[in-house]
Amino acid sequence: MATERAIGIDIGGTGIKGAVVDLGTGELVTERIKVKTPKGGRPADILEATRRLLETIGEQGHAGLPLGVCFPAIVRHGRTLSAANISEEWIGLQAEQLFERELGSDIHFINDADAAGYAEARFGAARGERGLAILTTLGTGIGSAFLYDGVLVPNTELGHLELDGHDAEERAAYSAMEREDLSWAEWAARLQRYYSHVEFLFSPDLFVVGGGVSKHHREFLPLLSLDTPIVPAAFRNNAGLLGAAALAANA
Numbered sequence: 001m002a003t004e005r006a007i008g009i010d011i012g013g014t015g016i017k018g019a020v021v022d023l024g025t026g027e028l029v030t031e032r033i034k035v036k037t038p039k040g041g042r043p044a045d046i047l048e049a050t051r052r053l054l055e056t057i058g059e060q061g062h063a064g065l066p067l068g069v070c071f072p073a074i075v076r077h078g079r080t081l082s083a084a085n086i087s088e089e090w091i092g093l094q095a096e097q098l099f100e101r102e103l104g105s106d107i108h109f110i111n112d113a114d115a116a117g118y119a120e121a122r123f124g125a126a127r128g129e130r131g132l133a134i135l136t137t138l139g140t141g142i143g144s145a146f147l148y149d150g151v152l153v154p155n156t157e158l159g160h161l162e163l164d165g166h167d168a169e170e171r172a173a174y175s176a177m178e179r180e181d182l183s184w185a186e187w188a189a190r191l192q193r194y195y196s197h198v199e200f201l202f203s204p205d206l207f208v209v210g211g212g213v214s215k216h217h218r219e220f221l222p223l224l225s226l227d228t229p230i231v232p233a234a235f236r237n238n239a240g241l242l243g244a245a246a247l248a249a250n251a
Helices: 043-062 095-103 112-122 168-172 174-180 184-202 212-223 236-250
Strands: 005-011 015-022 033-036 067-071 108-111 132-138 142-148 151-153 206-210 230-232
Touching: 005 043, 005 112, 005 236, 015 043, 015 236, 033 043, 043 095, 067 095, 067 112, 067 236, 095 108, 108 112, 108 236, 112 132, 112 142, 112 151, 112 206, 112 236, 132 184, 142 168, 168 174, 168 184, 174 184, 184 206, 184 212, 206 212, 212 230, 212 236
Parallel strands: 005 067, 067 108, 132 206, 206 230
Antiparallel strands: 005 015, 015 033, 132 142, 142 151
């Protein structure tokens, strides 16, 4: 019988979130628990904070479930090859092994945007989509995930495409709007440049826009003119932990 529930943990630059997920519906079985990411984002501190969060979930009667962890880094064979808004000490670490040792459990370890994309393909806005769906998360940076016929192609880094002499995320992430006090229209003009370029390079069948700002999608998505349909993500900031949990159960 297939596993019906799993635990997802989403580690970010400012917060660490965790919950038990119903793998039939994608809904949270427990309240989402959140703790602050330790200042500096160093490995030992994040590992300890994650262990404490998992203990809290286990104390609610959910110990022993499959466990998925998503993380803001390129992840290849369990090794972190970059670090976004966390300590550079993560670069080159065998992170999956470190988490398994600290948490005392086998885990499925994955990039955070990839986990969010998988959640949207299985439960959300890209469910049943044929061809190439590209999820982008607009936040401090721009994360991305490729799903082809629902199958994840990991570790795309479309926030780092060079546009007009800059990493695209320097000018088009939601943080740029906040930092430069841009209007929705001014920010949408930058998003237009970005999504038009991605569209030209990859000819996707669907764009899904995630991140917390997706709750304001009516303010900016209608301002974009693309040949590709572009829709808001269904799960916003819960997508990472949903995807991590689902991938852990299927591992």
